[in-house]
Amino acid sequence: MPLRAKVASSVSRTAAALSRAAGRGDGSVIGGWIGLKIDPDLLAHLSAGRAIALISGTNGKTTTTRLSAAAVGKLGTVATNSFGANMPTGHTSALAKAGSTPYAVLEVDEHYLPEVLEATEPHVVALLNLSRDQLDRAKEVSMMAQLWRSALVRYPELRVVANADDPMVVWAATPPEKRSGTLNTPVVTWFSAGQRWHDDSWVCPECGSPIERAQDQWWCTGCWLRRPQPQWVVEDDGVLDPSGAWHKVVLQLPGRVNLGNAATALAVAAEFGVRPADAVSRLGGVASVAGRYAQVVRAGRNIRLLLAKNPASWLEAFDMAEHAPTLLSINARDPDGLDTSWLFDVDFSPLRGRQVLITGDRAYDLAVRLDVNEVPFQHVKTFSEAVSAVPPGRLEVIANYTAFQDIRAELDRVN
Missing domain, CATH: 3.90.190.20 (Mur ligase, C-terminal domain)
Structure with missing residues (x-):
């Protein structure tokens, strides 16, 4: 790294450590904030040379990030923002604290995904879901989908792991050349974990027509948008991988939603070359996520x-x-x-x-x-x-x- 970035990284680590020592927090924000003040390009410098996965969505980001980091950890040391500081300050602090690691798995606030994509040049990005959240200061769901879509179109070769059950995510993740035909494409891997909450996706973001649902399928009544065929599927208490092999998933985390998060983590790890059979055994070691489920x-x-x-x-x-x-x-x-x-x-x-x-x-x-x-x-x-x-x-x-x-x-x- 340039000298300025090295100094900024060192100061970032020191500030975070002092914050922890003083009992003022875990340092996951202040360290990155100070580092970026010294070098505005620090996140990009810290990201260089790492294979990075970004995890974004309205719900499940922190848990999926923790599970994905555990799975990718099969290959080597993984830097991650495990405390949930999911904006650039948190990413900067996490990478500075980790030092030199071959891999990083970062949770990203959905509003900041375009900015973090540009800074980190990730190997893969996982798109979980989009639903209403803090509407007094955040974007409507359709506006968030448009933000993602506009960002992703600038990276046509980026590997994407996306939720086939969420119409907003499918619309945002589908490459332009596929938007009038089949939705299966080499750069998008679809997963299906089920979607119980439908109240933010009754209207097609492409044409405004109603979206219809029957069993596990959905489709727009007025245009091309429909549920793609997923390669990773939650089935019973396990996950089907793209080869059709079924893997039993044993988690310490409760609820079917976390089985879906586990399926996403397996798909992310597979993008790094981790076999599902190797990854699945590592997921059961995650017992609590930033105090959740404790x-x-x-x-x-x-x-x-x-x-x-x-x-x-x-x-x-x-x-x-x-x-x-x-x-x-x-x-x-x-x-x-x-x-x-x-x-x-x-x-x-x-x-x-x-x-x-x-x-x-x-x-x-x-x-x-x-x-x-x-x-x-x-x-x-x-x-x-x-x-x-x-x-x-x-x-x-x-x-x-x-x-x-x-x-x-x-x-x-x-x-």
Whole structure:
């Protein structure tokens, strides 16, 4: 690297270490921020010489990144932003901290994908899904799909692993020459993990016609856009690879959605030459992802933490949660988005019949929504009060970003 980049990288590592030592955070943002101030091209310099995978989408980025890094790790040391700092500052900090590694797997905020594509020149990019998220400050789903499409068209040889079940992703990922005929193309590998949330893709982004669905298929009623044939498919408790071989997947992470994340990770690893049989055994070693799915025992309660930030992820969280007492916590601070009206897009009826508690800065917004769905609840002011209010046994906790971090901090204080 140029001398300026070497100095910036060294300062980045030092700043991140000082942040951790001072208890001001994990340093995954401040280190990159300072490094980029010294050398605006630092991310590009740090990326040079590495085979890089980028993982982007509205939901599942952090988990899929962790699983993909584990799978690619079969080949050698992998740099990754494991704490979820998914903007260029986080990528810069992660690569600087890792030093010289042959591989990197980076989670990328969907808004920053074009910028990070240009800086890192990745070997492969995985596109997971697109759904509404923090609409008070973020783009509508169709605008995000257009952003991706405009970026990807500049890299015609880029390897893409994309979700065949999401019409917005298929539209964004399909190369221009394929948009009037078959959707199968050498540079796009399609995976199918199922898509339970459909409410952001009823209208075709190409022509505005309705999108129809039947079983696992979907198609536009007015143009060429339709579900492509996937090469990687979730089937029962395993994954079918492009050769037709089935691989049983044993995860410590709950829910069918994580089986889909595992399928994506296997497809990403295959782009680096990792055989599915070698990769699948490494996925079971991932037990917790930045605190998500972590289980902690307190006062005879087995507490499991689940992060949910938008309607699609709350739907999956209900699927993961056991039929047990459940604490819901909602804040509306800057990282969460300030608008809580999205709560009315969530169907809370799966919570009927279990003990439900609510807390957080915007607990009353949640109370109104639960009342509309006829879900009885109890309001608690603190996490400790919630633990005391449920009998010994399982307590499921579902929270959005800052509420999730508040509860993690409370559990750490008890430690």
